[in-house]
Amino acid sequence: MSCAEFSSQRGSSTVAATALVIAALLLAAGILAWSAVTRAAMQAASAADLAALAAADTARGLRAGDPCAAAGLLASANEARLESCVIEADGTTVRVQVSVAITFSALGIEFPAASAQARAGAPPLTQH
Incomplete structure (x- = not known):
């Protein structure tokens, strides 16, 4: 091999x-x-579950206060934002939706917030 062949590979x-x-x-x-x-x-799934349970307990009278306010308080304690809170017609079942901001700033990439829904209410009356 000549020097010319080696020099063409230089830096590869x-x-x-x-x-x-x-x-x-x-x-x-x-x-x-x-x-x-x-x-x-x-985190959104956990916050939604806990917020729905707190709201359902409040709706059933196990805790004092407004069910949706309880859901919002618990969601914010879990670094989530309560997006919606609906008390169903039976008055004891609650549906909530929460969102959690996705914190990742590398490369300037922005993601939409993660969201989750949960439903909670009174336990069934019949035991199996």
């Missing part, structure tokens, strides 16, 4: 290493983004 390992580093950084950013979205979705 730098390009390959740079591409490998960029790919690794993009993979890490993707994993972090997925982690942030998953965490927010799980």
Whole structure:
């Protein structure tokens, strides 16, 4: 092989290493983004469940106050925002929807908020 053949390959390992580093950084950013979205979705589901239970207990008279105010208080305590609260016709069953902001600022990517719904009410009257 002549020197001319080697000189045409000069710098190719730098390009390959740079591409490998960029790919690794993009993979890490993707994993972090997925982690942030998953965490927010799980947090929203938990907050919705707890808010619905608190609202249902209040609607049934087990706690004093307004059912939707109780749901909002519990949602905010779990870093969620109460989007809707509906007391069903029976007066003891409540449906809530909450949202949780997804906090991931790497690469300037913005995600919509994670949301979850839950329904809670009185236990069934018959036992099996």
